[in-house]
Amino acid sequence: MLTLAFMRHAFIASTFIAVVSGIVGVFVVARQLSFLTHTLSEIGFAGASFAVFAGWPALNGMILFTMLSSVLVGQMSIKESRREAVISAVSALFIGLGILFLSLSSQTASSATSILFGSVVGISANEVHQLIALSAVVLLITLVVYRQLKFSSFDPIGARVAGINETLISVIFLLLLALSVSVAAQIVGSLLIFILLTLPAASAKYFTHGVCKMIILAILFSLLGTWLGLLLGYLTNWPVSFFIAVIEVVIYVVALVYQNYFVEAN
Amino acid sequence: MAVVSVEDLNVAYGNHQVISDLSFTVNEGDFMVVVGENGVGKTTLVRALLGLIKPHSGEIDVPTSSEIGYVPQFRNIDEEYPLSIRDFVSLNVKAAGFPWLSKRERAKVDRMIRMTDLTAIADRPLGLASGGEKQRAYLAQALLRSPKLLILDESTASLDNEMKYELLDLVTRFQQENLSVMFITHDWDLARHFGTRYLQMMPNGYSEGPINELPEPEE
Numbered sequence: 455m456l457t458l459a460f461m462r463h464a465f466i467a468s469t470f471i472a473v474v475s476g477i478v479g480v481f482v483v484a485r486q487l488s489f490l491t492h493t494l495s496e497i498g499f500a501g502a503s504f505a506v507f508a509g510w511p512a513l514n515g516m517i518l519f520t521m522l523s524s525v526l527v528g529q530m531s532i533k534e535s536r537r538e539a540v541i542s543a544v545s546a547l548f549i550g551l552g553i554l555f556l557s558l559s560s561q562t563a564s565s566a567t568s569i570l571f572g573s574v575v576g577i578s579a580n581e582v583h584q585l586i587a588l589s590a591v592v593l594l595i596t597l598v599v600y601r602q603l604k605f606s607s608f609d610p611i612g613a614r615v616a617g618i619n620e621t622l623i624s625v626i627f628l629l630l631l632a633l634s635v636s637v638a639a640q641i642v643g644s645l646l647i648f649i650l651l652t653l654p655a656a657s658a659k660y661f662t663h664g665v666c667k668m669i670i671l672a673i674l675f676s677l678l679g680t681w682l683g684l685l686l687g688y689l690t691n692w693p694v695s696f697f698i699a700v701i702e703v704v705i706y707v708v709a710l711v712y713q714n715y716f717v718e719a720n
Numbered sequence: 721m722a723v724v725s726v727e728d729l730n731v732a733y734g735n736h737q738v739i740s741d742l743s744f745t746v747n748e749g750d751f752m753v754v755v756g757e758n759g760v761g762k763t764t765l766v767r768a769l770l771g772l773i774k775p776h777s778g779e780i781d782v783p784t785s786s787e788i789g790y791v792p793q794f795r796n797i798d799e800e801y802p803l804s805i806r807d808f809v810s811l812n813v814k815a816a817g818f819p820w821l822s823k824r825e826r827a828k829v830d831r832m833i834r835m836t837d838l839t840a841i842a843d844r845p846l847g848l849a850s851g852g853e854k855q856r857a858y859l860a861q862a863l864l865r866s867p868k869l870l871i872l873d874e875s876t877a878s879l880d881n882e883m884k885y886e887l888l889d890l891v892t893r894f895q896q897e898n899l900s901v902m903f904i905t906h907d908w909d910l911a912r913h914f915g916t917r918y919l920q921m922m923p924n925g926y927s928e929g930p931i932n933e934l935p936e937p938e939e
Contacts, residue, residue: 608808612790612858663802666819
């Protein structure tokens, strides 16, 4: 299987995507941003359809739209009570735009399917290099702000009092999230992006009680889903995203069962 | 030596004046209890001291944010909160450009966990800890950077009587090492037992003095 160039590309890309998703996902879950992540993926869809319309690579359109809108959503929903409504409004606007750009461009149905559900086996060497570079940027920035990000994600009250600039950390994280959404959308598609950015981390928190261990476990769960998903996709010719979704959901259900029957019982 | 110095402080939310011309000082090693009924501005005072709201006028001289420890009454920590007590305490290590804890930082976290009697349960999830254990973990986190001032904002309100005394006994151990404490409370008995000075906030004014001069609460 790995003698085929497109499968090698797919495995390399999915490995980087899994690592980025595992790390960023732990903070997505801690900051309760799953809904926003879902919205950013829809915005990514709009960005990608804009890119198709404009003749750009899909990734560039996604990055442009998700980064602009993540800052916009962050600024508009400073009050937590307003957050969900703002996200719904922004999401509605961008889905509409996505449909508009697709209808204006000549390539409709196949492009939309590829953006929405991913096309990892179609990734070129060039796109793999771009993915690796973007993943490196996300990882490097996360390393630099890790302590502040950890404090403000897991104890916002304590972080505020300790003098951490929450607005700055929040904007940095939203930009990291936007980049991660754009990167991960290449493999699972924008419709299923939240699978990798939320489920592995949500499962990991039931098995361990340290941020670092949670990150490691979330990366492992992401890797398991993407690698096994690729393998099963190759063997059956069914969509890779379908297998990734099922594997991650199974891991999450196992985590819930583990928590309910083993941890709480003790 | 004054650790906190507040002069002619005025804070208003819109047209509603919450604090008017408040002046007081907290000296090194003081255990200042701040008492008063709901709505007299105790929480507003804390927020102003922490720099979370801007006063209308007046002078506030407090240590920098890294030199203030703060223990609130509530935090949004339910039983699914994922961090262990040790990880929660270590959140308050100084910001640095690398993620891992240095040997010195790990030793500091261990020492604080030991001093707050949390060693035996340090690796248990904070979400599953009792109310008293949670408050001790909040205290350990607040004291990790060896602050000059500790603010306890009604931190004992959700605890039973025995746990209230245990927590404040622990605080007095640190106070004896020259930590200044501001304890916001409704509980006059606790105030008298642990305080060395008091600040009483009332709708029509303020009084301050040594704890033996704290007046009886108004019915």
